[in-house]
Amino acid sequence: MLRIGLTGGIAAGKSVVERRFAELGAVVVDYDLLARDAVAPGSVGLDEVVAAFGPDVLAPDGSLDRPALGRRVFADDDARRTLEAIVHPEVRRLAAEIEARAVARDHRAVVVHDIPLLVEGERVEHFGLVVVVDAPAALRVRRLVERRGMAEADARARVAAQATDDQRRAVADVVLDGTRTDDDLRAQVDTLWTRVTAEAADEELVGD
Numbered sequence: 001m002l003r004i005g006l007t008g009g010i011a012a013g014k015s016v017v018e019r020r021f022a023e024l025g026a027v028v029v030d031y032d033l034l035a036r037d038a039v040a041p042g043s044v045g046l047d048e049v050v051a052a053f054g055p056d057v058l059a060p061d062g063s064l065d066r067p068a069l070g071r072r073v074f075a076d077d078d079a080r081r082t083l084e085a086i087v088h089p090e091v092r093r094l095a096a097e098i099e100a101r102a103v104a105r106d107h108r109a110v111v112v113h114d115i116p117l118l119v120e121g122e123r124v125e126h127f128g129l130v131v132v133v134d135a136p137a138a139l140r141v142r143r144l145v146e147r148r149g150m151a152e153a154d155a156r157a158r159v160a161a162q163a164t165d166d167q168r169r170a171v172a173d174v175v176l177d178g179t180r181t182d183d184d185l186r187a188q189v190d191t192l193w194t195r196v197t198a199e200a201a202d203e204e205l206v207g208d
Contacts (some may be wrong), residue, residue, distance in 0.1 A: 001099075001102075001103050001107060001108065001109050001110075001111060002109075002110045002111070002128050002129065002196060002200055003099070003111050003113065003126070003127050003128050003129075004021075004026070004110065004111065004112045004113065004127060004128065004129045004130075004131055004196075005113050005115060005118050005123070005124060005126070005127035005129070005130045005131065006018060006021070006112050006113065006114045006115065006118075006131045006133070007114075007115050007116060007117075007118035007119060007130070007131075007132055007133070007168060008116075008132055008133030008134065008135070008168065008176075008178065009133075009135065009137065009140050009159060009162055009163075009165065009168065010116070010140060010144065010158050010159060010162060011135070011139075011140040011141075011143040011144050011147070011148075012133045012134060012135040012140055012178040013133045013135060013176075013178030013182070013185050014114065014116070014133045014178075016178075016182045016185045016186060017131070017133050017176060017185060017186075017189050018030065018112065018114045020185075020186045020189040020190070021110075021112045021189060021193070022112075024189070024190070024193045025110070026109075026110040026111065026112045026193075027098070027099070027102040027109055027110065027111045027112070028112045028114060029095045029098050029099065029111060029112065029113045029114065030114045031091055031095065031113065031114055031115045031116065031117075032114070032116065034090075034091045034094045034095060035087050035091050037094060038087050038090040038091050038094070039064050039086075039087060040063075041061075041062050041063050044090075045086055045087060045090050046063075046064060048086045049064065049069070049083065049086055049087075052082050052083070052086065053069065053072060053079070053082075053083075056068060057069045057072070069083070074154075074157050074158055074161045075157060080161065084117075084121075088121065095113060098111075099111050099113075108200065110196065110197070110200070113127065116162070117162070117163075118130070118171075119163040119167050119168050119171055120162065120163050124171045129173050129174065129196065130171055130172055130173045130174070131172065131173065131174045131175075131176060131192070132168045132169060132171070132172035132174070132175050132176070133176045133178045133185070134165065134168070134169060134172075134175050134176065134177060134178055134179075135177075135178035135179050136165065136179070137159050137164075137165060139179060140155075140159055141155045141156055141159055144158065144159075174192060176188045176189070176192070
């Protein structure tokens with residue numbers, strides 16, 4: 001098995017890379033989706049979030065009001081750390097279960113852990129390869145405003161709440177350029193995939 005850690009700043013192009021890895025045959029573990037599962041209605045995680053932040057973070061149907069919670073945590077480092085302490089352990093448990101099932105099916109599986117906060121969580125040592133999708137902060141702010149309709153102040157707060165570009169590049173084994181087109185980014189993934197699968201095949205031959 002090859003365990004890849006995939007990360008990048010918000011709006012850098014990481015979702016394009018994730019989808020391409022999946023198309024090429026990788027097992028993708030999407031931590032954003034797992035984070036939603038961790039605080040789904042009826043979960044212990046949601047109960048803990050409400051206990052920490054109050055009922056104002058609930059939508060009328062009893063689910064988590066993500067925009068309301070986001071406004072609380074992205075402007076407050078202590079609040080963000082409180083939320084992470086609730087959600088992250090459960091996300092890691094769910095991710096480990098997915099990986100274990102993948103390896104049971106195929107011991108040569110390439111498992112890509114898509115983790116927006118990989119650097120912030122200081123877990124880079126758990127991966128055989130760390131891939132960072134890189135794009136300057138100013139470009140990412142512009143994309144959030146133009147593509148997602150976010151207010152510029154909110155976009156800047158989201159970017160500022162994450163690791164810096166330099167911090168991500170410092171832990172990267174591979175840096176993918178997210179400044180150009182989606183097709184270009186997919187082509188970079190294809191090149192990387194060819195390389196890592198060839199290296200994995202060579203290692204297996206040596207092991208035999």
